[in-house]
Amino acid sequence: MGPEKIIKKKKDYLFPCSNHFYKNPPQIVRGEMQYLFDSEGKKYLDFFAGVSVMNCGHCNPEILGAAIEQMQKLQHTTTIYLTQPMVDLAEKLSYLLPGDINHSFFCCSGSEANEGALLLARLYTGKHKFIALKNSLHGRTYLTMSATAIPMWRTDPNLDDCFTFVQNAYSKDKPLDIAAAESLNAVEEAIKNIGSENIAALIAEPIQGNGGIITPPQWYFKDLKKLLEKHNILLIIDEIQTGFARTGKMFAIENYDVVPDIITVAKALGNGVPIGAFCTNDKLAATFNKPSAxxxxxxxxxxATAIAVLDYIENNNLCERASNLGEKLKNKLIKLKNKYSIIKDVRGIGLMLGVELIDQDGDPASYQTDIILEALKDKGIIIGKNGLDRNVLAFQPPLVITEDNINFLIAELDNVLSEL
Structure with a gap:
C-alpha cells in the first residue's frame, strides 16, 4: 500500500492520538530476527524491538512453530475451562521468577498486569493509597494511568488521586547516588505525610524505560525494600519493559538482589503475541479468592508461545548474550560520549541502554534527537527515543543481535553525530 496511503487511512479511520515516528516513515511489512523490511524492500537493523517486545527476534521460527502448532489444535476456550498450556506456563514461570514468587494471573497486556497488581495489593493490605516515582509509566487503564508520572501519557484530566509521586533516582544536576538518596528520603517523607496505615504499595520500574532509561544505583532497591517493610508497605516491581533477559538477568530486579512482593510482566513474554501477568507469593495470592477471570x-x-519464548531464552543463553553484548555496546557509546559534547549521559544495563542528549546551552536536545532518529532510519537502523523531554536515544534491540550489528550501529551513529 505504501506509507502515504497508510497515513491517510490512519487519519480517516483511527483516532488522532495514534501517532508515528519519523517525518518520512516507512511502511514495515516483514520481520526476520533482528531485521525489518519496508514496502520497498529496504532492510533495517531493528535496535528498538517494538519497545522491548521482540527479545527473541522477529518471526523467530522456533517460537512461531510452537504458536502455529497450538493454533491448529486449540485456539481458545477461556480460563473457566481446563487447558494445559496455561498451567504449564505458570509452572515454568514459578521456577524463573525471583525468590518465593510462584503464582501468576494471566491477562493480555502490561496495563492489565499492573492494574491487577494494584488490586492485589489493596486486597492483601486492606489499604487504598499508593506511592509511585516521577518519570514512571505504568499503563493506560484508569488506575495505571493514574500511576503514571509522564505528562504526555496522563490523558485523562480527572485521574485518581490515590497516588503520591516522589522523586525518582535521577537528577539533571546531581550525581546518581545523591539523587537516589534524595529519592529514598522523599519516599520516607511521603509515608510520614500519608500514613503507613493508608499505603498499600509502592510501584516502580527497576529501570524506567519511557522515563529515560533511568537506572538506580546498585543499593537503591535494597534500601527501598527495607524502608517499605518497616512500614508494612508492599513493593510492586513493573518488569513490563525490563523482563526476560533484556538486562542480562531474566528480570531486571535480580540485578539489585531484591525479591519484590508482586512482579508484573508482559511484552517480551509473548514475543509479539499479546500476554501479560501479575505474579506473587503464596501469602498474597491466597487473598485473591473472589471470582475473577x-x-x-x-x-x-x-x-504455548510464551513457553517457547522461555525455552528459547534458556536454550540460547540470551541472558548471558544480553550482558556481554550490552557491555560492548555501552563501552562504545561511552567513547562517543567522550567525543561529542551533545551526549550528556550513557546509562542502562545489558541491552537496555539510553543516551541522553543536551544542546550547547545544557537544555534537552529534543530537536536533535529527532534528526538523529531520522538519519539513522535513512541509513537502515531503527532506534527509539524516550525521556520526559524526548531527548534520550533508546537502544533496546532484539537480544539475538551480533557484535557486527553493534559495530554497524556505532559507525553510523558516529557519522550522524559528526554531521550535526
Missing part, C-alpha cells in the same frame, strides 16, 4: 488471558496460543 480473563476472557483471553492465558489462552492456549499465547501460553
Amino acid at each position: 480473563s476472557t483471553l488471558g492465558g489462552n492456549p496460543v499465547s501460553s
Whole structure:
C-alpha cells in the first residue's frame, strides 16, 4: 500500500492520538530476527524491538512453530475451562521468577498486569493509597494511568488521586547516588505525610524505560525494600519493559538482589503475541479468592508461545548474550560520549541502554534527537527515543543481535553525530 496511503487511512479511520515516528516513515511489512523490511524492500537493523517486545527476534521460527502448532489444535476456550498450556506456563514461570514468587494471573497486556497488581495489593493490605516515582509509566487503564508520572501519557484530566509521586533516582544536576538518596528520603517523607496505615504499595520500574532509561544505583532497591517493610508497605516491581533477559538477568530486579512482593510482566513474554501477568507469593495470592477471570488471558496460543519464548531464552543463553553484548555496546557509546559534547549521559544495563542528549546551552536536545532518529532510519537502523523531554536515544534491540550489528550501529551513529 505504501506509507502515504497508510497515513491517510490512519487519519480517516483511527483516532488522532495514534501517532508515528519519523517525518518520512516507512511502511514495515516483514520481520526476520533482528531485521525489518519496508514496502520497498529496504532492510533495517531493528535496535528498538517494538519497545522491548521482540527479545527473541522477529518471526523467530522456533517460537512461531510452537504458536502455529497450538493454533491448529486449540485456539481458545477461556480460563473457566481446563487447558494445559496455561498451567504449564505458570509452572515454568514459578521456577524463573525471583525468590518465593510462584503464582501468576494471566491477562493480555502490561496495563492489565499492573492494574491487577494494584488490586492485589489493596486486597492483601486492606489499604487504598499508593506511592509511585516521577518519570514512571505504568499503563493506560484508569488506575495505571493514574500511576503514571509522564505528562504526555496522563490523558485523562480527572485521574485518581490515590497516588503520591516522589522523586525518582535521577537528577539533571546531581550525581546518581545523591539523587537516589534524595529519592529514598522523599519516599520516607511521603509515608510520614500519608500514613503507613493508608499505603498499600509502592510501584516502580527497576529501570524506567519511557522515563529515560533511568537506572538506580546498585543499593537503591535494597534500601527501598527495607524502608517499605518497616512500614508494612508492599513493593510492586513493573518488569513490563525490563523482563526476560533484556538486562542480562531474566528480570531486571535480580540485578539489585531484591525479591519484590508482586512482579508484573508482559511484552517480551509473548514475543509479539499479546500476554501479560501479575505474579506473587503464596501469602498474597491466597487473598485473591473472589471470582475473577480473563476472557483471553492465558489462552492456549499465547501460553504455548510464551513457553517457547522461555525455552528459547534458556536454550540460547540470551541472558548471558544480553550482558556481554550490552557491555560492548555501552563501552562504545561511552567513547562517543567522550567525543561529542551533545551526549550528556550513557546509562542502562545489558541491552537496555539510553543516551541522553543536551544542546550547547545544557537544555534537552529534543530537536536533535529527532534528526538523529531520522538519519539513522535513512541509513537502515531503527532506534527509539524516550525521556520526559524526548531527548534520550533508546537502544533496546532484539537480544539475538551480533557484535557486527553493534559495530554497524556505532559507525553510523558516529557519522550522524559528526554531521550535526
